[in-house]
Amino acid sequence: MLLIFIGYRVEFSLGRMLAGLPGMADLFRRMAHPNFSYMGEVFEKIAETVEIAILSSLTGVMLAIPVALLTSENISPNLYLSKILNAVFAFFRTIPSLIWAAILVSIFSIGKFPGMIALSIIAFLMSLKLFREYIESINENQLNSTRSVGASSLEVLRYCVLPNMMGMAVSVFFIVFETNIRSATVLGLVGAGGIGQIMWRDLNHLRYDNLATIILMLFATILLIDALSFMVRKFLQEYSPKIRSLEHYRKRKILKSMLLPLIFAGLVVGIINSLNITLERMAVGFRQGSQIVFRMLQVDFSYYPRLFEGIFESLMIAVFATVVGGFFAIIFSFFAAYNLAPGKLVSVGMKGLINVMRTFPPIIMAIIFFRGVGPGPLAGALALSIYTTGVLTKMYSEVLENMPENVRDSVLVTGATRLEAYRHGIFPQTFANFVSLLLYRMESNIRNSAILGIIGAGGIGTALTMNINWRNWERVGLLLLGVSIMIILIDRLSNYLRHKVK
Amino acid sequence: MKKIITVLLIISMTLAFTACGGQDEEVITMGFVPMRDGDTLIESVEPLTDLLSEELGVEVKGFTATNYVGVVEGLGSGQVDFGFIPPLAYVLANQESDAEVVLTSLNRNGEAFYRSQFLVREDSDIEDFQDVIGKTVGFVDPSSTSGYLFPGAFLVTEGIDLERDIQYIYSGGHDQSLQLLLNGDIDVAVTFVDARERYSQDFPDAMDRTRLLGYTDDIPNISVTVSGSMEEERRGQIQEALLTIAEREDGKELLQELFNMHGFVPATDADYEVIRTTAEIMNIDLRAEN
Numbered sequence: 001m002l003l004i005f006i007g008y009r010v011e012f013s014l015g016r017m018l019a020g021l022p023g024m025a026d027l028f029r030r031m032a033h034p035n036f037s038y039m040g041e042v043f044e045k046i047a048e049t050v051e052i053a054i055l056s057s058l059t060g061v062m063l064a065i066p067v068a069l070l071t072s073e074n075i076s077p078n079l080y081l082s083k084i085l086n087a088v089f090a091f092f093r094t095i096p097s098l099i100w101a102a103i104l105v106s107i108f109s110i111g112k113f114p115g116m117i118a119l120s121i122i123a124f125l126m127s128l129k130l131f132r133e134y135i136e137s138i139n140e141n142q143l144n145s146t147r148s149v150g151a152s153s154l155e156v157l158r159y160c161v162l163p164n165m166m167g168m169a170v171s172v173f174f175i176v177f178e179t180n181i182r183s184a185t186v187l188g189l190v191g192a193g194g195i196g197q198i199m200w201r202d203l204n205h206l207r208y209d210n211l212a213t214i215i216l217m218l219f220a221t222i223l224l225i226d227a228l229s230f231m232v233r234k235f236l237q238e239y240s241p242k243i244r245s246l247e248h249y250r251k252r253k254i255l256k257s258m259l260l261p262l263i264f265a266g267l268v269v270g271i272i273n274s275l276n277i278t279l280e281r282m283a284v285g286f287r288q289g290s291q292i293v294f295r296m297l298q299v300d301f302s303y304y305p306r307l308f309e310g311i312f313e314s315l316m317i318a319v320f321a322t323v324v325g326g327f328f329a330i331i332f333s334f335f336a337a338y339n340l341a342p343g344k345l346v347s348v349g350m351k352g353l354i355n356v357m358r359t360f361p362p363i364i365m366a367i368i369f370f371r372g373v374g375p376g377p378l379a380g381a382l383a384l385s386i387y388t389t390g391v392l393t394k395m396y397s398e399v400l401e402n403m404p405e406n407v408r409d410s411v412l413v414t415g416a417t418r419l420e421a422y423r424h425g426i427f428p429q430t431f432a433n434f435v436s437l438l439l440y441r442m443e444s445n446i447r448n449s450a451i452l453g454i455i456g457a458g459g460i461g462t463a464l465t466m467n468i469n470w471r472n473w474e475r476v477g478l479l480l481l482g483v484s485i486m487i488i489l490i491d492r493l494s495n496y497l498r499h500k501v502k
Numbered sequence: 503m504k505k506i507i508t509v510l511l512i513i514s515m516t517l518a519f520t521a522c523g524g525q526d527e528e529v530i531t532m533g534f535v536p537m538r539d540g541d542t543l544i545e546s547v548e549p550l551t552d553l554l555s556e557e558l559g560v561e562v563k564g565f566t567a568t569n570y571v572g573v574v575e576g577l578g579s580g581q582v583d584f585g586f587i588p589p590l591a592y593v594l595a596n597q598e599s600d601a602e603v604v605l606t607s608l609n610r611n612g613e614a615f616y617r618s619q620f621l622v623r624e625d626s627d628i629e630d631f632q633d634v635i636g637k638t639v640g641f642v643d644p645s646s647t648s649g650y651l652f653p654g655a656f657l658v659t660e661g662i663d664l665e666r667d668i669q670y671i672y673s674g675g676h677d678q679s680l681q682l683l684l685n686g687d688i689d690v691a692v693t694f695v696d697a698r699e700r701y702s703q704d705f706p707d708a709m710d711r712t713r714l715l716g717y718t719d720d721i722p723n724i725s726v727t728v729s730g731s732m733e734e735e736r737r738g739q740i741q742e743a744l745l746t747i748a749e750r751e752d753g754k755e756l757l758q759e760l761f762n763m764h765g766f767v768p769a770t771d772a773d774y775e776v777i778r779t780t781a782e783i784m785n786i787d788l789r790a791e792n
Binding site: 024026027105197200203205206281284288291306366367368370371372373374375376379453454455456457458462463465466469470471472 | 531533535536543545546565566567568569570571572573574575576578579581582594598643644645672674675677678681685686687701703704786
């Protein structure tokens with residue numbers, strides 16, 4: 001009750017802020033007339049982005065699988081190795097994509113290739129984390145029972161861990177793929193091509209009609225990916241081959257063993273295709289890239305006042321967005337999950353709404369709020385809140401949908417309404433999952449808030465982009481260090497909270 | 503568990519309320535979008551807003567952004583009262599919402615305009631602009647006045663068709679254009695005039711390895727633009743205050759050292775007409791339906 005009461009207050013004050021401001025509506029109005037003649041160009045760029053995203057997601061996921069085996073504490077050959085690797089990758093994960101792109105562009109020049117490498121790195125780090133968490137959650141009993149029959153650690157891997165992971169790999173691929181498409185819009189900032197390039201051009205020319213076209217098509221793309229992911233997962237789940245003869249079985253076995261190398265070969269061809277530079281050029285690039293890294297290591301500590309100011313603001317924006325997003329996600333998830341919603345139509349409508357919320361680029365949302373509430377952190381925080389609500393609702397409602405029916409039914413049978421079943425049975429039951437998702441969003445919101453700084457919506461982003469533009473790498477180094485430390489601290493905290501909640 | 507959420511909610515609520523508060527007394531909001539081709543890294547506008555508050559007798563709050571879109575939209579809705587924005591941003595703001603330029607800043611030569619340059623490698627066979635045909639040109643990005651709009655239009659008036667006669671890429675920054683030129687990825691780079699000097703730490707041999715091909719036409723300097731919803735009297739006050747600050751001994755020094763602005767001159771929309779005509783040459787449709 002208290003929760004809802006406080007929520008009301010927040011919503012109320014937000015509502016007041018939004019209501020009195022027709023400026024925002026004006027911008028929406030201008031976006032309400034998509035320029036359909038522009039669709040051809042957008043389509044071309046989206047295709048380019050999708051191609052880059054597929055290649056880099058595949059690369060990232062495939063690289064992550066072996067590394068995940070090394071870094072998972074329960075099966076790693078060496079505990080220290082896994083600890084060290086984890087620390088290194090945790091640090092890398094905190095580096096905003098803009099920095100990756102800045103370094104990579106200097107190594108590989110402009111174009112598809114640096115964008116692809118940057119996305120591969122992001123995909124790798126993301127899937128690594130997901131895989132590791134998954135492997136570490138494998139029941140110790142299961143591992144031990146395989147071990148107890150005398151399996152060597154390689155055999156444990158082959159018969160116990162890997163089969164579990166293959167199914168997981170597909171869903172990780174789709175998560176990473178979608179993230180990559182979104183990240184591509186940011187990479188357009190540094191000349192990495194794709195949909196991001198035209199999005200920034202149209203934004204900078206205030207062509208909201210064109211922007212609306214881009215967003216619409218982006219929305220359609222993400223819907224398609226969603227549908228595809230759903231279909232593939234369903235297919236894999238229900239797929240049980242009928243084997244008619246030994247001959248047939250052998251053939252299948254050969255086909256199956258060829259599948260992975262085929263994907264791999266396709267990947268190599270794809271990468272070589274987009275690689276358009278000579279070895280000599282690469283050497284020059286590596287020299288310049290290493291110079292950037294070297295200068296970043298000579299951290300300029302005298303710059304700390306700006307760092308603290310920016311980090312504090314980023315943190316506030318992220319906390320605000322996560323809390324508001326979390327609050328709405330709890331409510332929206334009830335209506336979005338098809339096993340809870342009052343009706344199928346409500347669920348479909350809600351799913352549509354949250355898809356819009358998470359597809360709408362936060363930076364454009366922030367500009368809209370700029371018109372409404374003025375410049376500063378609040379505009380950024382509100383924009384990120386909307387995005388967080390969308391993403392979190394999607395993830396949490398999936399958790400709700402995947403939970404066993406009997407939990408819900410056992411509460412319903414007492415005569416409770418669906419809402420009461422949610423409130424008293426299902427929500428407490430899945431609270432740990434929810435907190436875990438929430439904390440994960442928190443971490444990603446801090447990274448996201450770095451981008452909002454570009455348009456003046458507060459946070460560390462303004463200082464970061466300015467110093468990148470000015471090639472003040474020593475200061476970039478300090479900012480990066482600060483962001484990393486903060487994200488790692490939050491990570492620690494969230495681990496602690498997660499265990500506590502469980 | 504519930505406590506955690508409650509605490510977080512309370513934090514967010516206080517955040518929301520503090521953000522709401524303070525709307526009663528009058529505050530003037532100033533946006534500052536430094537030109538990427540300026541000479542000084544401008545991160546804090548506080549010294550300037552302090553002086554302005556003193557001159558105007560009203561609190562002035564400032565913020566900086568690296569991209570102008572937010573400020574232009576803020577000027578349009580009246581959430582931002584006035585701003586230092588690049589020339590192209592002014593033209594966009596004016597067309598969108600009757601925002602109006604009141605001042606232009608002066609550079610160290612006392613001029614209200616600047617130029618950008620075309621660079622080629624020292625050993626390049628490009629001697630004049632006709633030789634650019636068939637080569638690869640590196641622009642900065644499509645929103646850059648000095649890195650795309652003016653140099654692009656210059657090439658067009660030289661009789662070069664950008665889509666057919668040359669290849670071009672957007673590098674994402676003046677520094678990156680210079681780097682790509684040095685690395686041989688592009689044949690012609692467009693940068694602001696002092697790029698080679700400013701990035702000498704990164705590219706110490708840039709001076710020796712590149713040579714100047716030519717300059718673009720004059721580009722108006724950064725503008726001081728006021729929101730269309732500001733009353734006439736206030737516009738005059740802001741214009742007056744900035745001019746006074748530029749005259750004051752302490753103000754002059756501050757502007758030069760922190761912002762690389764050597765005074766202001768009153769400006770009108772006509773001074774920025776050249777941006778519109780240039781945009782037209784470049785086929786940038788600034789007058790999209792609103």
